[in-house]
Amino acid sequence: MSRIKTSLICLLCGVGLIGGAxxxxxxxxxxxxxxxxxxxxxxxxxxxxxxxxxxxxxxxxRNERPEVQSGFLLVLKTDPKLVQPRQTYEAVLxxxxxxxxxxxxxxxxxxxxxLVPAGVLANGNVDLDPTSVPIWFGTPELPERVDAxxxxxxxxxxxxxxxxxxxxxxxxxxxxxxxxxxYAANRDELDFYIADLIELYSPAESELVELxxxxxxx
Numbered sequence: 001m002s003r004i005k006t007s008l009i010c011l012l013c014g015v016g017l018i019g020g021a022x023x024x025x026x027x028x029x030x031x032x033x034x035x036x037x038x039x040x041x042x043x044x045x046x047x048x049x050x051x052x053x054x055x056x057x058x059x060x061x062r063n064e065r066p067e068v069q070s071g072f073l074l075v076l077k078t079d080p081k082l083v084q085p086r087q088t089y090e091a092v093l094x095x096x097x098x099x100x101x102x103x104x105x106x107x108x109x110x111x112x113x114x115l116v117p118a119g120v121l122a123n124g125n126v127d128l129d130p131t132s133v134p135i136w137f138g139t140p141e142l143p144e145r146v147d148a149x150x151x152x153x154x155x156x157x158x159x160x161x162x163x164x165x166x167x168x169x170x171x172x173x174x175x176x177x178x179x180x181x182x183y184a185a186n187r188d189e190l191d192f193y194i195a196d197l198i199e200l201y202s203p204a205e206s207e208l209v210e211l212x213x214x215x216x217x218x
Contacts, residue, residue, distance in 0.1 A: 032081040038091040038137040039158045041082050045135070046111065046201065047075035049193075050118075050126035050181040057187035059117055061101040063147035068117040070126050073182070073194065074100070074135075075201050080110035082137055089140035094158070096133030097151055099143050104198045104205050111201035113194055126181065136163045188216045 056067040106112035118128035138154040195212035
């Protein structure tokens, strides 16, 4: 995804234009304060699907800005107040030893589509089992400032609070293995799959779905 397009999505989230429900809610009330301890907020995996791309893209949701060519798309169910779009520090989403990209506003549905980078094993499978790693929201911060050292620190804090692999998930290891992987040319093409997930799990965000499906000329 280009920096221009990422900025447009962030702008839509920030000003509350993603879906009529978000717009109406944010016109009439202030942002809900983040919980003091977001790591203990329940997170449930509703969907998980690996992806592999022909062309890598720059992942801007952590400080090192790595080139990413594979990973997982997740749909997570959580407290909608925690993922309410805001233009300031947010509770950063972590999956194992990675930060995750929030692909939609997820408010008020509480259904968050997230992109998690991961490598590829020698057998060709993506090297991540989302059901076997902690998934949590960490200390409020700007994701682009989070580096490997901060991730390790946040993981230690989360584990000290009892956060572990997903206890509540609609997925099993068997169903995850049976899920077809996404093979796409690049991030722009992957966005069409992301749009499908947002439309299915958070249908109020129709403007974002339309944006992700726009013809690519930038």
